[in-house]
Amino acid sequence: GENVEQHPSTLSVQEGDSAVIKCTYSDSASNYFPWYKQELGKRPQLIIDIRSNVGEKKDQRIAVTLNKTAKHFSLHITETQPEDSAVYFCAASSQGTSYGKLTFGQGTILTVHP
Amino acid sequence: DTEVTQTPKHLVMGMTNKKSLKCEQHMGHRAMYWYKQKAKKPPELMFVYSYEKLSINESVPSRFSPECPNSSLLNLHLHALQPEDSALYLCASSQDNYQPQHFGDGTRLSIL
Numbered sequence: 001g002e003n004v005e006q007h008p009s010t011l012s013v014q015e016g017d018s019a020v021i022k023c024t025y026s027d028s029a030s031n032y033f034p035w036y037k038q039e040l041g042k043r044p045q046l047i048i049d050i051r052s053n054v055g056e057k058k059d060q061r062i063a064v065t066l067n068k069t070a071k072h073f074s075l076h077i078t079e080t081q082p083e084d085s086a087v088y089f090c091a092a093s094s095q096g097t098s099y100g101k102l103t104f105g106q107g108t109i110l111t112v113h114p
Numbered sequence: 115d116t117e118v119t120q121t122p123k124h125l126v127m128g129m130t131n132k133k134s135l136k137c138e139q140h141m142g143h144r145a146m147y148w149y150k151q152k153a154k155k156p157p158e159l160m161f162v163y164s165y166e167k168l169s170i171n172e173s174v175p176s177r178f179s180p181e182c183p184n185s186s187l188l189n190l191h192l193h194a195l196q197p198e199d200s201a202l203y204l205c206a207s208s209q210d211n212y213q214p215q216h217f218g219d220g221t222r223l224s225i226l
Contacts, residue, residue: 032212034214043217043218043219089157099170100145100147100212100213100215101159107154107156
């Protein structure tokens with residue numbers, strides 16, 4: 001089955017800096033890659049996703065890049081703010097064959113210091 | 115705005131009790147999911163329903179019994195749970211199995 005590895009497990013940055021979280025996946029059939037943000041005691045919230053037919057997607061301060069050859073994808077957050085502090089999970093799915101089953105990475109605890 | 119509603123928010127039960135968790139969405143989504151999340155861990159998939167039919171059971175113990183009475187409602191029936199079943203139980207839904215999943219706030223379950 002699919003295996004997703006996520007790094008780093010913790011990330012601490014100063015407000016205004018950029019943050020990058022990286023994930024690698026094992027199943028070459030995976031074609032959908034969402035990112036979720038989970039604040040303490042709250043639901044995982046979908047913040048951005050990318051499908052395998054594109055290499056990059058951007059939404060304001062957040063961007064995701066995908067390298068299918070290397071089987072890795074990354075989340076980039078620019079101009080970080082304290083409210084970006086949360087746990088971030090990447091995930092991978094083989095849409096079309098897996099009924100939407102998401103395999104999650106282990107999560108990255110992002111702390112943005114004012 | 116996407117909204118998945120879960121009740122109750124908190125549940126404490128003994129190992130011999132029977133209880134149910136409820137999940138509701140009115141977005142016309144045809145795929146619904148149950149996840150279990152332990153502290154500081156990612157969500158773990160338990161069940162997937164697609165068009166009201168069980169599509170995936172991730173080898174979940176029979177003390178967890180899912181039910182999808184209609185396209186808007188998903189239940190998780192609990193019976194004879196163990197202390198290690200204490201966790202946050204999350205429901206999610208998506209337009210179909212190929213669209214993004216949106217989570218509810220979860221039910222925090224404690225087994226005494």
